[in-house]
Amino acid sequence: MTITYTLDVSKSRFSSFGKLLLRWRGSLWKSVYRELLFWLAVYSILSCIYRIMLNDEQKMLFEDLAEFCFKYTDFIPLTFILGFYVSLVVNRWWDMFNNIGWIDNIALYIAAYIEGVEDDVRMIRRNVIRYLVLVQAMVFRDISPPIRQRFPTMNSLQEAGYLNQTEMTAFDGVESTHAKYWLPIHWAMMLISKAQEDGHMKSEGMVMDLYNVRCFTYYSSSRDPFI
16 A cells, blocks of 8 residues: 655645654655664674674784775675666566556547447447456456455456446356456457447547557556466
8 A cells, every 4th residue: 555645745844854754654764674673783793792702813803804895895896786686676666567457548548539429329438448447357356465355256346336247147158267357358349349330430440449559458468467
């Protein structure tokens, strides 16, 4: 769950930065406190050993060892290694973020391509979007424990309004050894074809754009990172 600090910095105050720095939930301190405590414990133990348990000769050997280690730290490109690691992690996270099947873009295309204010046209647009959202919910059920808890079965998706009884019966009637993410996409494409046959889409290019680019890309983005 994302934790927002917008309210803390909504006004320019002298104490705003300090208040934000001392927050615990979602903070950097909460993420690194275990490693920080471990490092402080090891440092304290070594410091106590050096100051209390070692004699002068042993202290000189310890200082020589520390100086030797410090001398050769430049031979290890630590900055490069850390930079490469951070870049790799951020790029992987960004790729995962971009691969999420966002509904907004395709919803805008469907609203623009399928024209008409009649009830049947409005229902076509709504049902196409509903089928695509159903795909997203089905995928997230298989990869996210909170979503699985919210929708433990396909019947729970039906109760939430993602599909009706007729569609549920058709869904159960399709036998497949794999997840049936593709089935709602097929239904959406059939509705797009119907809209084109009824003259609610101006050109065949719009239909092919929704077929080959929008729906297929949405489906691929939803399933590829997780399968």
